[in-house]
Amino acid sequence: MVFAKAFSIFILLSLGLAGNALAQAAPGNNIDDRVRQQSRILSEREREEAMMTGDTDILLTRRTKLFNLHGLFSADNTSNAFLTPFDARTDVFGQAQIGLSFGTKIANKIDLFADLSANTVHYSNYAELDYSALTGVIGARTNVGPVSLNATYQPAVVFDREFRKRQLTSHRTRISAALPFNIKRLNIEPSISIERTLSNPTDYRAWSGGAGVTFSAPISRKIPLFAFASVNYEKRDFDSYFPDLVGVRRIDDNWSGNVGLVWQLRNGGEVRASYNYGRNSSTSDVNIYRAKTGTIGISAAFRF
Numbered sequence: 389m390v391f392a393k394a395f396s397i398f399i400l401l402s403l404g405l406a407g408n409a410l411a412q413a414a415p416g417n418n419i420d421d422r423v424r425q426q427s428r429i430l431s432e433r434e435r436e437e438a439m440m441t442g443d444t445d446i447l448l449t450r451r452t453k454l455f456n457l458h459g460l461f462s463a464d465n466t467s468n469a470f471l472t473p474f475d476a477r478t479d480v481f482g483q484a485q486i487g488l489s490f491g492t493k494i495a496n497k498i499d500l501f502a503d504l505s506a507n508t509v510h511y512s513n514y515a516e517l518d519y520s521a522l523t524g525v526i527g528a529r530t531n532v533g534p535v536s537l538n539a540t541y542q543p544a545v546v547f548d549r550e551f552r553k554r555q556l557t558s559h560r561t562r563i564s565a566a567l568p569f570n571i572k573r574l575n576i577e578p579s580i581s582i583e584r585t586l587s588n589p590t591d592y593r594a595w596s597g598g599a600g601v602t603f604s605a606p607i608s609r610k611i612p613l614f615a616f617a618s619v620n621y622e623k624r625d626f627d628s629y630f631p632d633l634v635g636v637r638r639i640d641d642n643w644s645g646n647v648g649l650v651w652q653l654r655n656g657g658e659v660r661a662s663y664n665y666g667r668n669s670s671t672s673d674v675n676i677y678r679a680k681t682g683t684i685g686i687s688a689a690f691r692f
Contacts, residue, residue, distance in 0.1 A: 421471050421668065421675070456489040456656075462685025469514055471668075473676045481511040483685070487523075498530045508549060518549035536566045558587040574605045591629050598622035612652040619645045629672065641669040648683075656689030 462483045468476040487505030494500060508520040527540035539562070546556040564581035578601045585594050600620030607615050622642045629638040648662030664681045 421677075454490060454492060456491075456689050457487075458489060458656075458687065458689040459486045460484070460685055460687035462660075462683055464681055464683045466679060466681045468677055468679035469511065469517060471677045471679055473674065476677075476679075477514070479511050479513045479517075481509055481517070483507060483509050498528055500528050502526045510549065519546055519555065520549050520551050521546045534567055534569070536568065538562075538564045538566070540564075556587060556589070556592070558585060558592065560585050574603060577602045590627070593627040594624045596622050596624040607649075614650045614652070615648070616650065617645070617647040619643075629675075636671050638670060638672045638675065640671075640675065643667045653688075657687055659686050660684070 460483075463480065464483065465478070465480050467478050469479040469481075470477060485505055485507035487503055487507075489501065489503040491499065491501045503523075503525040505523050506520070507523070509518060511517045521544055523542070523544045525540055525542050527538060529536060529538040531537070540560075542560040542562070544556075544558050544560075545554060546558075547554055560583060562581055562583040564579055566577050566579035568575065568577040570576070578599070580599045581597065583596045583598075585592065585596070587593055598621055600618060602616065602618040604614055604616040607613050620643070622640075622644075624640040624642065626638040626640075644664070644666040646662050646664040648660060651659045653659065661684045662682070664683065666677075666679045666681075668675060668677050670676050
């Protein structure tokens with residue numbers, strides 16, 4: 389993948405949905421689940437972008453700019469803002485983000501990349517869910533034959549919206565493999581991954597493994613408009629999660645999927661509209677939920 393393209397797109401479903409101190413401690417109002425519902429690993433979005441443009445070779449083959457200053461704004465509507473099984477509440481929220489990305493290459497075979505971003509979220513009805521966050525990504529990737537191998541470390545610190553009180557600190561280390569291929573104009577990419585999450589509060593420490601498949605295809609020969617869809621499954625085994633209160637070991641099975649359209653603008657921008665669905669099953673009854681989210685957003689990038 390060419391970095392000039394890869395770093396022009398960043399996370400429209402950005403990290404974090406942080407609550408207040410009471411929200412941290414309440415089962416069914418799980419800050420870590422709300423973070424994960426909105427998050428996308430940077431390398432996954434870059435592979436998706438490569439599929440849409442047809443540039444699935446992730447290795448740099450020509451000179452590119454090293455740095456990319458990017459920003460985005462999106463508006464979202466969710467059917468279950470608190471991710472609770474008891475009283476699902478709809479809400480509309482806006483997200484804004486700015487960040488700086490970096491990419492380079494080692495020995496003409498290994499791509500290295502990094503990103504540092506700040507973002508903020510504001511809810512229309514439930515201001516206790518407002519948050520601001522600092523997020524980072526450090527990673528590497530290479531090709532072994534047709535297989536793309538990726539390793540990423542993604543720290544995040546989630547605050548209240550004014551950056552006054554920390555809600556969550558997490559460290560996610562992820563290894564994944566993907567095998568992109570084409571059937572005529574349709575791009576298909578199955579992938580598998582394993583991840584370790586360390587966090588403070590420690591209730592959200594977990595091992596996870598997953599698999600998924602992404603489909604994308606151009607739908608116009610005159611304008612850069614693409615359709616995409618994905619289905620993903622993840623199994624998460626928590627080290628501990630409110631054991632004194634819930635009384636059972638927490639193991640989750642999470643299914644998610646989305647469909648949408650992307651219109652790529654000149655100079656590294658895009659407009660994206662998507663519909664997202666998530667369903668979580670758990671040995672802990674209070675962590676069973678379903679959520680639907682509609683998103684429309686615009687992003688831009690400046691490379692130097």
